[in-house]
Amino acid sequence: MTDTPRSGPHKVLLAFYALFALAAGARALVQLTTQYDEAPVAYWLSLAAAVTYALGWVAIRQASVGRTGFASVMLWVELAGVLTVGTLSLVERDWFPDASVWSDYGIGYGFVPAVLPIAGLIWLRHQKRRAHAA
Template sequence: MPKNNSLGVGRVLIAVYAVFAVSATARASYQLFREFDQAPVAYSLSLVSALVYLVATISLARSGPMAAKVARIAIWFELLGVISVGTLSLTVPELFAHPSVWSVFGMGYAFIPLLLPIFGLLWLRKMG
């Protein structure tokens, strides 16, 4: 990952990941502590997404080959998670009495959870 990873498009990407990390963490924390019994699968997946966004944010903000490797792993995991949860939320909706960040491919968040890892992977590829 280049040393100027916090400039231009990279800065916007990191900022969006940071917003999702903070908001998903806040949402998941509240849900897990106050409403866990209402939708345990969805709320647990919200926590997983929050952790993935946090790891992606930190690794994208850092430079070096290890940070790039961690970012790639986190973002691939995120993409697979969004696709898996999106598919499950449509095919087995009873698991998602309340939606998670990744439900219906992130529809509740204007599909940003589906698009974000795609842009993240493209950016990492461009940066080498």
């Protein structure tokens, strides 16, 4: 991969994806190892979110040099996860005795989990337009 100057929005996206991959992963691993019986579904979903954020970081990094396909897929998968888990956590409260990263659309994280894939998709659209204009 060639190094290209990264834009401000790209750097912010990369920073948030790295932060959320670490935060969600650490939270999930601690909960899975110390509180597994309390809410295993929520904790496994948090681990899935962490993996999604890590893959999203890789995908967004690749998209900055023109490889946008993987980023597009990952951002849509992430958005679908947030919307699905967010809705299920509101409709089926019994399934979530403890919150996951994506519960209630990420309310425990200031709704950043819901906004992050949308911001990524907007940035990706801008990247694609720039690539077609060049």
